[in-house]
Amino acid sequence: MDELKSRTIVAAQNLEKKFGDFPAVKGVNFEVYRGECFGLLGPNGAGKTSIAKMIYGFSPVTSGTLEVFGADIRVSARKAKARIGVVPQEDNLDPDLSVTENLLIYAGYFKINRQEAKKRVQDILAFMELSDKADAVVDHLSGGLKRRLTIGRALINQPELLILDEPTTGLDPYARHLVWQRLRKLKEAGTTLLLTTHYLEEAHQLCDRLLVIYRGEILDHGTPLELMKRHVGKEALELEIDSSLEGSLTENSGELILARQRLGDDLVFFTNEGEELVRRLQANAERWGIMIHYSRLRPTNLEDVFLKLTGESLGKEEE
Numbered sequence: 001m002d003e004l005k006s007r008t009i010v011a012a013q014n015l016e017k018k019f020g021d022f023p024a025v026k027g028v029n030f031e032v033y034r035g036e037c038f039g040l041l042g043p044n045g046a047g048k049t050s051i052a053k054m055i056y057g058f059s060p061v062t063s064g065t066l067e068v069f070g071a072d073i074r075v076s077a078r079k080a081k082a083r084i085g086v087v088p089q090e091d092n093l094d095p096d097l098s099v100t101e102n103l104l105i106y107a108g109y110f111k112i113n114r115q116e117a118k119k120r121v122q123d124i125l126a127f128m129e130l131s132d133k134a135d136a137v138v139d140h141l142s143g144g145l146k147r148r149l150t151i152g153r154a155l156i157n158q159p160e161l162l163i164l165d166e167p168t169t170g171l172d173p174y175a176r177h178l179v180w181q182r183l184r185k186l187k188e189a190g191t192t193l194l195l196t197t198h199y200l201e202e203a204h205q206l207c208d209r210l211l212v213i214y215r216g217e218i219l220d221h222g223t224p225l226e227l228m229k230r231h232v233g234k235e236a237l238e239l240e241i242d243s244s245l246e247g248s249l250t251e252n253s254g255e256l257i258l259a260r261q262r263l264g265d266d267l268v269f270f271t272n273e274g275e276e277l278v279r280r281l282q283a284n285a286e287r288w289g290i291m292i293h294y295s296r297l298r299p300t301n302l303e304d305v306f307l308k309l310t311g312e313s314l315g316k317e318e319e
């Protein structure tokens, strides 16, 4: 217990954020541990940005407690900010300045001396694979390069905790993978990552632990594998049949089905014993003369977890 406590870098208890009367974050509890990649997964409007902004001291806590580096953020925001890097959802680089100038100006906010700042800029440009763009004007960069620069900029104060709000939204698959690779490297080097995302693939690829957030509430938390095991098991059997025949089709198979989702005539059964389930359903289909128009057995994923928990699809994968 004590060990976990000493590893805790962010601790939220009954954390609430209201905008007027509107509760954007409804009393959530969670902890982020040093060295992990922690993900806030949820659709637009879930409350992810609101939580992130409170952690980096940009937006006041309405009620509850929020400790960052062991101190209440209400009183320690200034100190905490020096140890945090922030990649906001919208790039807010200075478009008229060069890549290097953007980084140097940012270094100035942290009062890093000029010589040290120049050295850090070199290192960051190399790390983010931007060295050949050092003198390019930001306005002329592609979206992917701007994102890399924004991430690089957040590293200027050598943060212990890097908070990234939707770091790859709008990027093409190549640019997205490059960002993921850099984030993995940062984690390997010991930086704690906290990211918000609505990309299930991103959550799966990067995050050690996840909070699933929906309408300001935490629906569950755990590693991606724990979440899948808990809610949807190993496999999903997708079927298209006349929905009125579901009862006959699944006769004597109930114990193999952990959960089910129905979207019109499309059915999804979640199971740990996919092959056995397929065998039994096929036998029932033959017995009752049920036409299966389509069937596919596949591994489960976080989208299934999300669908199961909310009844809605995140439906935002862009690849």
Ligand SMILES: Nc1ncnc2c1ncn2[C@@H]1O[C@H](COP(=O)(O)OP(=O)(O)OP(=O)(O)O)[C@@H](O)[C@H]1O
Binding pocket: 019, 022, 024, 042, 043, 044, 045, 046, 047, 048, 049, 050, 051, 166, 196
């Ligand atoms: N400044 C604000 N004033 C009023 N309502 C706000 C404000 N900021 C956010 N909200 C509302 O709070 C809710 C949560 O917003 P938030 O930005 O935290 O969600 P999110 O999960 O980060 O989604 P997104 O990816 O769209 O940013 C939304 O309903 C949003 O409209």
